[in-house]
Amino acid sequence: AQSVAQPEDQVNVAEGNPLTVKCTYSVSGNPYLFWYVQYPNRGLQFLLKYITGDNLVKGSYGFEAEFNKSQTSFHLKKPSALVSDSALYFCAVRDSKDSWGKFQFGAGTQVVVTP
Amino acid sequence: EPEVTQTPSHQVTQMGQEVILRCVPISNHLYFYWYRQILGQKVEFLVSFYNNEISEKSEIFDDQFSVERPDGSNFTLKIRSTKLEDSAMYFCASSELAGGYNEQFFGPGTRLTVL
Numbered sequence: 001a002q003s004v005a006q007p008e009d010q011v012n013v014a015e016g017n018p019l020t021v022k023c024t025y026s027v028s029g030n031p032y033l034f035w036y037v038q039y040p041n042r043g044l045q046f047l048l049k050y051i052t053g054d055n056l057v058k059g060s061y062g063f064e065a066e067f068n069k070s071q072t073s074f075h076l077k078k079p080s081a082l083v084s085d086s087a088l089y090f091c092a093v094r095d096s097k098d099s100w101g102k103f104q105f106g107a108g109t110q111v112v113v114t115p
Numbered sequence: 116e117p118e119v120t121q122t123p124s125h126q127v128t129q130m131g132q133e134v135i136l137r138c139v140p141i142s143n144h145l146y147f148y149w150y151r152q153i154l155g156q157k158v159e160f161l162v163s164f165y166n167n168e169i170s171e172k173s174e175i176f177d178d179q180f181s182v183e184r185p186d187g188s189n190f191t192l193k194i195r196s197t198k199l200e201d202s203a204m205y206f207c208a209s210s211e212l213a214g215g216y217n218e219q220f221f222g223p224g225t226r227l228t229v230l
Contacts, residue, residue: 032216043119043206043221044158051216090158101213102148102171105158 002027002095006106014114019081021109023074023091030096033074034103035065038088047089050074061085081113117141119222121207127228128197136192136225138207147190148208148219149182151175158206164190165213197229 003026013019025031032051036044048059055067065076074091088110092103120139128134140147149161162172164182181193190209194201204226208219 034218036221041124041223043121043223044208046218046220049216049218101146101210101217101219102160102163102173103150103158103219104160105150107157 002031002093002098002104004091004093004104004106006089006091006109008109009107010110010112012112012114013081015083016080019076019078019085019111019113021076021089021091021111023076023106024072025074025091025093026072027093027095028097031072031074032094032096033065033067034092034094035059035063035074035076036090036092038090038108040087044090047076081111083113083115086111086113119207119209119220121205121222121225123225124223125226125228127230130199130229131196134194134197134227136194136205136207136227138190138192138222139188140190140207140209141211141220142188144209144211144220146170146210146213146219147182147184148210149192150206150208150221151203152206152224153200153203161192161205163213170213194227197227199229202227202229 005024034049035047050057050067058064091106122137147164152158162176163170204224206224207222210217210219
């Protein structure tokens with residue numbers, strides 16, 4: 001069975017500082033990993049994904065994530081956070097063996113960026 | 116940019132009543148999903164739907180739940196006799212292809228409150 005853990009309920013960071021949101025996963029097959037962001041009263045918006053290849057994946061809004069197979073992690077990063085990055089971030093995993101593609105989501109991490 | 120839409124944004128109902136949540140997926144997408152998020156908990160998979168059939172469902176998706184694509188655009192989730200524990204945010208999602216590396220596009224959600 002697949003699972004995702006986001007160990008931090010909330011991350012606080014000052015604007016301009018680096019932002020990291022942590023995610024670890026467990027799957028039986030190869031993982032397909034995704035990050036989504038949710039702004040208030042909006043649906044989940046796709047940020048980036050890792051399927052195969054380069055471990056560093058770049059996505060929307062200046063975000064990137066690094067796949068680490070040995071640590072089974074896929075942490076989301078942004079070099080310089082903006083106040084507008086304040087939102088709820090979800091990590092999701094899909095097992096490569098799952099042909100229908102359901103996601104297993106983490107619990108979400110609230111990011112608060114202060115001016 | 117095409118997006119998934121959901122109506123209503125908020126539904127309040129009495130326990131035991133039937134509710135229908137509506138979704139309009141992105142027009143060229145073929146795979147449809149429902150997820151739910153109980154307040155303070157993680158987003159959970161309910162059901163996936165393809166070619167007018169359920170392709171996969173979770174243990175949450177019991178006989179009280181049903182899905183339908185009544186026409187070429189709408190995708191509905193029906194709860195026959197609502198329970199207090201059905202109170203949650205329900206997200207519809209769609210994707211062009213199933214599984215693997217394809218991201219799903221999510222609607223803004225319907226907040227269901229069962230009294």
